[in-house]
Amino acid sequence: MDKPIDTFWKTRLTDLKNTLDSNNFQAFVAENTDEAKKIVLEKIIPETAPRSISWGGSITFTATGLYDALKKRSDLTVLDTFEKKLSPEESLERRRQSLLVDLFITGSNAVTETGQLVNLDMIGNRIGGITFGPKHVIILAGRNKIVPDLDAAMFRIKNYAAPVNTMRLDKKTPCAKTSYCEECKSPDRICNTWTITEKSFPKGRVKVILINEDLGF
DSSP, X not given: OOOHHHHHHHHHHHHHHHHHHHTTOEEEEESSHHHHHHHIIIIIHHHXXXXXXXXXXXXXXXXXXXXXXXXXXXXXXEEOTTOTTSOHXXXXXXXXXXXXXXXXXXXXXXXXXXXXXXXXXXXXXXXXXXXXXXXXXXXXXXXXXXXXXXXXXXXXXXXXXXHHHHHHTTOOOTHHHHSSOOOOOOTTXXXXXXXXXXXOSSTTSXXXXXXSSOOOO
């Protein structure tokens, strides 16, 4: 067989897409970040016709180029929660307002092979948007986020995604030094609220784009 690794991932991602669809998500498979960007700009946005848009923290989102493309759109009211010049109070308020937009874009810490989205947040604006508020949600997930089950998802998040994020954000937590979750009580702790999204309600509200690349944490 030529290119067995390509065949492996195409099979795995197609199976997961079908599982997500059966859980009432609207799922897509993209071969790379450029294709994921195209799906959002040329399919999802025209079909959902949002008037307002925002996003939650996601390295994968910025890697697709969607952040740069969308923040310049004059046809949309854009609530840019990544804007660096905001004061802490302004930043928090913008995150609160982002929960009422028509389209919310973010990533997922893990996606199980049974079609669950598993996430862990510090302040909760990202998982808040996934759960309720925005009319439509887009989840961007690289193939490295796929795990067998819920236990594997939680282990991955606590012992990989969270420590790497604390290092990225220069948080003063034990895991930033050890690379493992220490179940800390640090004021800088970013692991505060879990969500497990088993199904999308209403059907198709949450759209998941599985990207055939390793992306984000």
